[in-house]
Amino acid sequence: MISATGAAAEEGQLEESGANERWWGWATPSPAPPIADDVRRAIRERLGFGADWVEDPVPPERATIAPSRVAIPRALAELLSDDPRDRALHTYGQSYRDLVRSLRGSFETAPDLVARPRTESDVERLLAWCSEERLAAIPFGGGTSVVGGVEPRVEGDYRGVVTIDLSRLARVRAVDRESLAACIEAGATGPKLEQQLRAHGLTLRFYPQSFERSTLGGWLATRAAGHFATFQQHIDELVESITAVTPAGLWQSRRLPGSGAGPSPDRWLLGSEGTLGVITHAWLRVRPRPRYRARASVAFGDLHAAASAVRSLLRAELEPANLRALDADEAYVTGALDERRALLVIGLESAVEQQEGELEQILDVCRASGGEIVDRGAQSGSAEGVWRSAFTAAPYLRDLLVRAGVLCETFETAITWERFGEFVERVRQTTRRAVEEVCGAGLVSCRITHFYPDGCAPYFTVLAPARQGDELRQWDEIKVAASEAILAAGGTITHHHAVGRDHREWYRRQRPVPFATALAAAKASIDPAGIMNPGALL
Numbered sequence: 001m002i003s004a005t006g007a008a009a010e011e012g013q014l015e016e017s018g019a020n021e022r023w024w025g026w027a028t029p030s031p032a033p034p035i036a037d038d039v040r041r042a043i044r045e046r047l048g049f050g051a052d053w054v055e056d057p058v059p060p061e062r063a064t065i066a067p068s069r070v071a072i073p074r075a076l077a078e079l080l081s082d083d084p085r086d087r088a089l090h091t092y093g094q095s096y097r098d099l100v101r102s103l104r105g106s107f108e109t110a111p112d113l114v115a116r117p118r119t120e121s122d123v124e125r126l127l128a129w130c131s132e133e134r135l136a137a138i139p140f141g142g143g144t145s146v147v148g149g150v151e152p153r154v155e156g157d158y159r160g161v162v163t164i165d166l167s168r169l170a171r172v173r174a175v176d177r178e179s180l181a182a183c184i185e186a187g188a189t190g191p192k193l194e195q196q197l198r199a200h201g202l203t204l205r206f207y208p209q210s211f212e213r214s215t216l217g218g219w220l221a222t223r224a225a226g227h228f229a230t231f232q233q234h235i236d237e238l239v240e241s242i243t244a245v246t247p248a249g250l251w252q253s254r255r256l257p258g259s260g261a262g263p264s265p266d267r268w269l270l271g272s273e274g275t276l277g278v279i280t281h282a283w284l285r286v287r288p289r290p291r292y293r294a295r296a297s298v299a300f301g302d303l304h305a306a307a308s309a310v311r312s313l314l315r316a317e318l319e320p321a322n323l324r325a326l327d328a329d330e331a332y333v334t335g336a337l338d339e340r341r342a343l344l345v346i347g348l349e350s351a352v353e354q355q356e357g358e359l360e361q362i363l364d365v366c367r368a369s370g371g372e373i374v375d376r377g378a379q380s381g382s383a384e385g386v387w388r389s390a391f392t393a394a395p396y397l398r399d400l401l402v403r404a405g406v407l408c409e410t411f412e413t414a415i416t417w418e419r420f421g422e423f424v425e426r427v428r429q430t431t432r433r434a435v436e437e438v439c440g441a442g443l444v445s446c447r448i449t450h451f452y453p454d455g456c457a458p459y460f461t462v463l464a465p466a467r468q469g470d471e472l473r474q475w476d477e478i479k480v481a482a483s484e485a486i487l488a489a490g491g492t493i494t495h496h497h498a499v500g501r502d503h504r505e506w507y508r509r510q511r512p513v514p515f516a517t518a519l520a521a522a523k524a525s526i527d528p529a530g531i532m533n534p535g536a537l538l
């Protein structure tokens, strides 16, 4: 396996590391530590290619950041910053395009100011000022968007851009033990909210791969998906009520376990990507911390055989908390298997009962579907354990890969089972062709991250040799080819990465026209000055 220094610990035990010293990428400080020769050799060996150069991020003092166009008003002075480094760190998310541009110190689209509200009334004051002064307002959680969701790429006659960073709103405000729910502020990152819930013996158990840095507000605004692969995949399922500050006033739903009273106000905010208002807090369903776990890995001939085994599991009403089906390339590149075979990673958990019996039933179904049990249990060096470490270390490893000249990006979608086989091959082949044409070589691997009774979410990773200085064009060409293939074959442009600015064109073609008209009308009535994250989603 290619390992990254600073790799995060097991899910749920992650602490935020170095967020303050970070200058570039996921966790790279300035000056960046050198990349050892043996790491570069390992990259070349696993991938079959590698660049003969390594690039260090341009340090803050040499970065290009346009001067701020907006003066800080005295009444809001304690909430606003025009510090160039602060503005640079709020310019981008974490897509490959973002990493390349920030690596080169290019922050031409930096926000003019960064705001850090401490209360809902601070958010109200900020939005009122932005509306009056015609300033675009971009809510910012952890800045882990991979679709241009937080980048101030704003067209129109705005006088400037204010990025609203929610990091000071990060408390668990209340816990209702009777209903098993918690009121959590939007700026809480995964580790921050889990740390506070742990004091009550509770957990949200929502683990996107970006858990360490992404926030509750970001999860709600993008309809993020966590590690639960078979049941409560999206954050949507955990929501009791959401509160947001909009330019038209406070949007607060009632706390209810369910309601049939018309369209759901929460569903309007879920996936709104900062275009309607700033989500400030929400009531979420929480659960007792799991005490029992069981794990196993099963090898299959290919991804389709693994997917077919999962279909059999679901039909037998076996729904493990975690399931990831990796194709042969992904199992090999992550080091989970030493030969090229597909791998199904299985994880069960419960707060109330041992999981060994259910695991046994699951393994019986896998065997009957042609699977070979590779290991079970959490022993070190197991395929499941190696894959899990690679999964949590991936954002750190990505910093190394990008600096070492590897084009490294992912995209994801969803499709119903009856089209699954043809769909995956079509998207994979089209993307592979584009990678070969644009980069000359490279890998396109696929894993399935979420499973439904009627379909699943295929997730693709592209690793290819980058041409220094030409990376953005290289990725843009591959991305267009992949996105066109997804849409043509009937998939969605995103299962959980959201629309942002980068997927807008394909989202526009995917959604029904009357729905688009309704969305635009809703936005115009709630945000008449059009200040909320212009250019994202709509």
Ligand SMILES: Cc1cc2nc3c(=O)[nH]c(=O)nc-3n(C[C@H](O)[C@H](O)[C@H](O)COP(=O)(O)OP(=O)(O)OC[C@H]3O[C@@H](n4cnc5c(N)ncnc54)[C@H](O)[C@@H]3O)c2cc1C
Pocket: 093, 094, 095, 138, 139, 140, 141, 142, 143, 144, 145, 146, 149, 150, 166, 186, 187, 207, 208, 209, 210, 213, 214, 215, 216, 217, 218, 219, 220, 221, 222, 223, 224, 225, 226, 273, 274, 275, 277, 278, 279, 280, 394, 395, 496, 497, 498, 500, 533, 536
């Ligand atoms: C390494 C890596 C792994 C990832 N893994 C996953 C994964 O497993 N599952 C998944 O779903 N996604 C994943 N993502 C994508 C990303 O983490 C999610 O989209 C996440 O929900 C973004 O949260 P954030 O707090 O970082 O939001 P940001 O990136 O700060 O913002 C994202 C969008 O939400 C809006 N927004 C943020 N906060 C608020 C708020 N309080 N009110 C209103 N709007 C707001 C922003 O304006 C923007 O449009 C991954 C990203 C990376 C880099």
